[in-house]
Amino acid sequence: MLKKILVANRGEISVRVIKACRDLGIPTVAVYSEADRAALHVQQADEAVCIGPASPLESYLNIDNIISSAKERDCDAIHPGYGFLAENPEFAKRCEKEGIVFIGPRGETIQLLGNKIESRILMKKAAVPIIPGMEATSEDMPGFKKAAREIGYPVLIKASLGGGGKAMKVIEDEKDLESAIESSKREALSAFADDTLYLEKFLDRPRHIEFQILADNYGNTIHLFERECSIQRRHQKIIEETPSTALNRELRKKMGEDAVRVAEAAGYSNAGTVEFLLDQKGNYYFLEVNTRVQVEHPVTELTTGVDLVKAQIRIASGEKLWIGPEDLRQQGHAIECRIYAEDPENGFLPSAGKILFMREPFGPGIRNDSGIYSGFTVPVYYDPILSKLLVWAGDRNEAIKRMEIALSDYIVLGIKTNIAFLRDIIVHPEFVSGETYTSFLDDHFSGYRTDSDRRKFLSQALVAASLIPTGTVAPKAVGKKEEFITPWQTLGSWRVG
Amino acid sequence: MEHELRFGQECFKVTTEGKGGKLRATIGDETYEVDLENISENCLSLLIDGVAYTAYVAREDNKRFVQIGEEQYLFEEPEEEAFGAIGGAAAQLAETGIGPPMPGKVVKLLVKEGDRVEVGQGLVIVEAMKMEHEIKSTIEATVKKVNFSAGDLVNLGDVIIELEPAAMS
Structure with missing residues (x-):
């Protein structure tokens, strides 16, 4: 050891x-x-x-x-x-x-899997599906039509030098392809001074499904089932859960086996995560491998009983894998919410500063992985993640209810957090029914409410605010520099008119 | 006791009277019977018209944070209370010190000793976190003293400029 x-x-x-x-x-x-x-x-x-x-x-x-x-x-x-x-x-x-x-894995493995082209080649070799697309552009319309038929509709037209959605079009049927290609060429030419286009399979409202793997230094590799991480804001996951509502036993087995094959093909050791996109029809495509412990690893721990960080250490110290697939099963349901120091009601601006008071939820099936405490000043220099709130329960509905209450009981005063935002997602009917796609927040939360919409306990809160014990404020000390009232202390609240 | 609390753009007057934890609170036309138990500095148990609420509270400067149930509220006490009320506690403030929002560097002083300044007038530019911040006066005042020069490093709590409120004279 x-x-x-x-x-x-x-x-x-x-x-x-x-x-x-x-x-x-x-x-x-x-x-x-x-x-x-x-x-x-x-x-x-x-x-x-x-x-x-x-x-x-x-x-x-x-x-x-x-x-x-x-x-x-x-x-x-x-x-x-x-x-x-x-x-x-x-x-x-x-x-x-x-x-x-x-x-973690060997340096050369990290390097290999970090390279998009090399890992795409590796996946092809391992017969793991990748998002189908043209490898080179076409000079003429029959070429595009042939490629689109091979890829299968709907296809996405993309500009080679593209970005920002310019010249991008989703084509459902071959009859629309020709005019769309022509129009995309014009758009690409004016936007990027280059009209090279290519086609890629369009995934309509995909889910983000990833598989946790563990591999020892002797070539033994297992997977510990999936996590669904479709609830994302600007490609940043914020809510993760396991099991996914989108997988049945058969699909889970198939994807899990592919994840293990990916790891084996890369000569992987230690803990890792194989990420896939899953479309509405149950087709899945390799995305990438994360060669480290994942932020959302605890949902797997809660449902399998395997401590992944301890496993990482034991594997790194040279232990042979002590569990096999026959030892593993998914029990119950786990959800993770990432608590960030940010202000959802003001464009998700990061919110550094002092946590004046906090109280974490506790109770059966609740876990907090936290890096904060009452009195801690959140620095401005780093990622705004504060903690991760996790719940475990017998099934998904129970877990959602438990998470809703746990988020309500999570008190952080002094800085802005996304706790109320997470709670609003958790209780959203589409989340509750498991209709979770990577476009979920854009579809349902594009215009988030503002502070003043929060009125449920306004009168009671006003009473409480009037009764805050004076002991919570440091006594005034004459001559102490901190006692000067600077405009900075008043700036945030100063409103004219 | 009368409290003026701002919530967003709205302003509320809350009056509380009574003692020993048995209080009557009035907000506008509404009156509430309140039974208060101070659980800790940051936790109040309230029975408001017989309904139980647990309020988690904190205050910092003129901000009052309250969470009840899943809802969090930020109230602000208006500045006028601190500066405007002549004869009140605010009148005891013989001078007002202007300091940086965080450790930084004085880039430029916009006033000198003896200058009269208006509300909103820029006093000093400080650079912090690779960004320039102009500190403005929130009161009508005379510049009493300037303690730092351009290029000086300043820390939290440092008083760059001392102001004497005009209302005092």
Whole structure:
């Protein structure tokens, strides 16, 4: 087993990894930037090292400082968490070179799977479906027609140099193809000074389905079923669940086997996630492999009973896989909501600042993976994820109800969070009926309500506001600089007229 | 006790009277019988006309945060209370200090000692988080003292400019 682990991350995932190490009896070293001295992960670790200024480039992405800290504190392994250096092949390779165990796949595997073209070739070899599309453009209309027939309608016309949806068209039927190609060519020419077009399969309202895999260093690979992560805002997942309402036993088996084949073809080791898009007809297409612990890994833990972070550490320390497919089954239903410091009622602006008071929900089937506490000041420099709220229940409806109540009981005062927004999604009839697609938020939440729509308990809240004990405000101290009222303190609330 | 609380664009007057946790609260035409139990600094148990509510509360500067059930409310006490009410507690503020919103650098001073400033007039430009912020006066005042020069680094709590409110004289 590993002797001492440096956790090269911050926030909730750093705390999560430290807890897994504690379970295994392995001491931990936290790293922190100058802005994170008071962060929760520093308090939770056995040792902590400052690795640089607030700017991530100079601290959490500073490979030299992290490696030298690991050596200085006699760590034999580094856990990268997610984000930052987790999928940086150079970091993994550097660890290998320095004789430090990188808790994740080999550097060359990270490199291979990070390359879109190479991984597409790999998937073809492994006979895993990829989104069908033209490999090269066509010079004439019969060429486009032939390609469209091969791909299968509906097809999507895209400009080679395209972006921002320009020249993009969805074609349902061959009779519309010719005029659409001509019009797209004109649009592409004026937008990008190039009229090269190609065709790709159009996926109508796909779901994001991913499979968790575990592979040891000896070629044994298993999958731990799916997670559905279709609820996304600008390609950022915000609610994840398992099992998916879209998979039946047969499809689950097929996709799971493909996920394992992907991992085997890449020579994968440690924990990873194979992502697919699933269309309305049950066709699925490989998207990419995430070569790290996933933010949403706990929903898999709650339904399978496997601690994935502990599994990562045990595999990295050289253990042979101790579970097989016959040991695994999905029990009940789990949902995760990502709690972000952002303001859904003001264009999702990040909201840094001091958490004046917080209270986490608790009770049967509730789990909080958190990186915050009452009094913590959320720094402006990093990803706005604060914590992850998870529920487990016997079935999906029970889990939704439990999540609704847990979100209501999650109190964070002082900064803006997306908690109320998440609750509004969870209770939405289309979410409840499992009609979840990657376009869900655009379809149902494009114009989100504003603060003043919230009136249910307005009178009671006004009464409460008038009765707030004065003890919550620091006593006025004459001559103390903080006591000056600056326009900055009043700016946010100053309204004229 | 009378409280003026802003909620978005609206302004509410809340009057509370009574003692020992048995109170009567009035908002506009509505009157509520309130039984208050202070659970902690941040938690109030309220029985309002016999219905139980748990309110989680916090305050910072002129902001009051309240959560009841799944709904969170942000109220603001109007500034006039702090600056305008002559003879009240605000009159005790002999001077007003202008400081940076976060650690940064003084880019430019827009006033000098002795200047008269109007509400909304720019006082100083501070650079923080790679962005320039102009700090404006919220009151009519005279510039009493300037403590920093352009190029100086300033921290939270530093007073760059001291103002003397015009209403005081």
